[in-house]
Amino acid sequence: MLVAFQGSSIDGEAYTDVVDSARHAPGWLDSAVSAWSTYGLVVFAVLMLVGWWRARRVGAEAAVTALAVPVVVVAAYGIDSLLKSAVREIRPCRSLGVTTLEACPAPGDWSFPSNHATIAAAAAIALFFVSRRLGAAAALAALAMAVSRVWVGAHYPHDVVAGMAVGALLALGAMALLKRWPEPLARRLTATRLRPLLVS
Template sequence: MNSGLDAGLYSWITGLAQRVPRPVDTLIQAWSDYGLAVFAVLMLIAWWRARQGDAARMATALSVPVAVVVAYAVNDVLKMVFDEQRPCQTLRAVTIEACPAPGDWSFPSNHAAIAAAAAAALLVIDRGLGHLAVPAALFMAASRVWIGVHYPHDVLIGVIVGALVARPLVRHAHRAAPAVERLRGTKLKPLLRAA
């Protein structure tokens, strides 16, 4: 991958990050480091709400974390194929977050892929949660550039990979409804159907 593609934009963003008040950087860094937990909570809410619905809805809700894991795996394979160094290594930029060690590849962004996969999947199962997850995913992607650990193209492709992998998996998950219906007749019933 050509890191010169958006090195100027990366430098402008990380330079801006150096000029804003420190609490802004602290907030963005906290989101970048811990924000993925919000997507886990949204997935739990989707599962909880799906307990009120039919087996197809529950199958779709259960597929969301699976789709996120698959998107992460696909994205990680791409990382190994491209072997792109982090911009903070290549450009020697001053960054908010400590630069990852060489060999911790940059392209595409795993954080962006995970967040986008969760958002795309949540849009399928629960529009309301999806509408919360989409801006959160975009903010996650942008935060990775802001703190200096990714080029803009890293997060853009991460978002695309996450969404393209997760959405079709979740859209077809309703086909597992018969399996969920069978499981609703077992001791797992409280996890799969509201009383």
């Protein structure tokens, strides 16, 4: 059995500084950050839906690219989860025993890398291949998500940095690979029952 990793030696002091700042911040700010940390991923789902709806009006190739975004995000989440199981880093709220805005996850819910940061970064990078505006909006939202996860006490800073790197690199590689053959893929899919998803 693997021994759980203690990440406090990397940036535990920075983590406690952020958590302490959150504890002394105005209540409205903490409430807003906590809400974003908990429900913010819904925004990325909405952006993906908007991207697909717009792409569908452009053509089948654009729609295929847009439909690939949620697939890439799910794949990034899966790989991130495997990394979590391999590293087994104890949550900082548990190993440092600090009071946090968000309830500390149960033992065995590992910290590194951050799932939220991975999902957000993967969605942002993948959406850039669909629309620069949507990608830019998602990138800002992803940064906000990463910061919020440290603010509420769920992750060390290095957890969210690693999560964003994992999500961004996986999405960049997958979407760049898809861009090599969107036309034949679009032709195949439009000949199936998926046609309504590709053309308006």
